[in-house]
Amino acid sequence: MVTKAAPDATTRAADRVLGLLRVVCEHDGVKLADAAKELSLSASTALRLLRTLEANGFAARLADGLYRPGYRMVQLGVQALSHDALVAASRPALRALVAGTGESAYLSVAAGQTHGLYLAIEEGTQSVRHINWVGRTFPLAGSAAGAVLAGQVEPGSFITVAEGVEPDTTAVAAPVTAGGAVVAALSVVAPSYRATGEYARTVGPIVAAEASRLFATPAAVAGRTKEDHGHRNFAP
Amino acid sequence: MVTKAAPDATTRAADRVLGLLRVVCEHDGVKLADAAKELSLSASTALRLLRTLEANGFAARLADGLYRPGYRMVQLGVQALSHDALVAASRPALRALVAGTGESAYLSVAAGQTHGLYLAIEEGTQSVRHINWVGRTFPLAGSAAGAVLAGQVEPGSFITVAEGVEPDTTAVAAPVTAGGAVVAALSVVAPSYRATGEYARTVGPIVAAEASRLFATPAAVAGRTKEDHGHRNFAP
């Protein structure tokens, strides 16, 4: 059981600097005035806090005057990623999907109301394969993984989307659940020219099985079996 | 030119909460008393700030009472990673290394005084290949990439380490420089049984060439040619 933080026991200045950190990371370059406006802060307050982020390496201000994530964010973020239970648990499943289908396999989670985010990737083995990267975001609307993350796919089943948010690709996705909640999507993406005929009917059950198995095999979460991942929700 | 933050223009509470965020992310579970001690804060102050991190999703306190990185850290961290100029620039080089050697290729940066961190990975194409993951840390001492990051390898050349920090592997690494400083290491890691005879003499120059080329080809940093990466230093 995750202990809940007391709702009123936060520190205002700390809240504010963390809010700015989120704003900076969610934009590919944000200017002072926009960051301040987004959090309803005065420009001088936002400037001071952004300077604090800079001094601690969490943000960087480049020549164009825009603030971007600093090296600390990358460093600590990917370290956190590598220790993440969901990502660790997904690795065997992703490898199995590549081995079983030859196509690229992904783990993704919701990131905000409208987008998802790729957290873990195993590339396919074919010469022509879908290419992707950790950290890339995609629209929930119109994508197979998006439908899964929006709760539109029953656990144990799968969805196929051809020519969804990316041209010339066909995606098959299934929900990863923990404690009855959808916490991630497991998906396989192939060039559409290869995803013909019985493709979905062949690949779908494989993806759904791996997704169902993700938190059902104690060995897949070795060392962390006592944690209740149902409370690990990546959506805000 | 990166504008430097004024050294004395930070906000104390914000500094402190960011320091705690760093501490939480650098440990695989830290307890309140240790986090407080590490930053010389009183326990009550640390508790309040850790609760602020929790409330904002940057930290999570699980049943064992230890604080760990929260979903926000993973989410924003990997988004920052995906937008990172160094990682973006390395992608073609990593792919070229895999295409040219068949072995797994990595981009890594220094993370602290004693360790490095894998930021980008392209897996080799062989059935038996080196396996790794984004966010994994490795000791600088005794590793090929570590020697590079410690400045022990001339730009344009390479280093080979057999049976270094990982058994049964041979690593070849070369420095990525920007503005005259070593900002990252590009490396190829193979099972030692394949890295025999002329392996290093064949692979070394390929790695060194790709590393040298990383910030020398305008096309590799499309859209960001105006930034001076020499000031983008990932080491603390």
Place this chain on the structure above:
DNA sequence: CATTGGCATTTCATTACTTGAAACCATCAT
């Protein structure tokens, strides 16, 4: 069972730090 030690959490008086409005500065377009 009671006691002890270690750690977490709450309380509260103090004041230092945070804040935002206003003034000032810098840049660019007309």
Place this chain on the structure above:
DNA sequence: ATGATGGTTTCAAGTAATGAAATGCCAATG
């Protein structure tokens, strides 16, 4: 030159942040 926009600095006010001390909780031990 002027005006608009955005960034930066200044400073007075008061509240938010703080840490010491008290209290609570839990596990280990006798």
